[in-house]
Amino acid sequence: MGIISRLFGIGKAAQGIGGAVESVAEVFTVNKTKEELAVRAQAMASLGQYGAEFNAANTGSFNNFINGINRLPRPIMALGTVGLFAFAMADPVGFSTRMQGLAYVPDPLWWLLGAVVSFYFGARELHYARGATTPLIIPSVAANEQTTPTKISAAFPENAALSEWAATNKQAG
Helix, strand or coil: CHHHHHHHCCHHHHHHHHHHHHHHHHHHCCCHHHHHHHHHHHHHHHHHHHHHHCCCCCCCHHHHHHHHHHCCHHHHHHHHHHHHHHHHHHCHHHHHHHHHHHHCCCHHHHHHHHHHHHHHHHHHHHHHHHHCCCCCCCHHHHHHHHHHHHHHHHHCCCCHHHHHHHHHHHHHC
């Protein structure tokens, strides 16, 4: 095949056509190799993030105590829910008595409990959403996100009417 392609000069043309067909096909189906590389990069980034948590310097016993307290609410809620099921099976009469007692808790107190739990988990989620660059983003996507605002602002021409309005408001104010 190599000799024939050299004689007729169709080797590079065939490669070009093959590349074009491949790029068109990738519009309709996922390139498995690229997908697997992206999944691997995401997994490695998340492992790096988890590993970074344990590389922190020892900051003292008080800080370790507070970090331990901060990690308690989710396990306590999960184990407490499982504990309720175990308690219901172990002592159905006592469980139903306590559940009837919960029925007497006024609605504003339930709303307060819901707000406290929502704000705790919401603040935690907001902290992670705001605070960190997520290492789960593939590096090429992260690089693209850093250049996107300049591309967007450069894509829009200046609005003459808006500029005139802003100048008028500056003079009036």
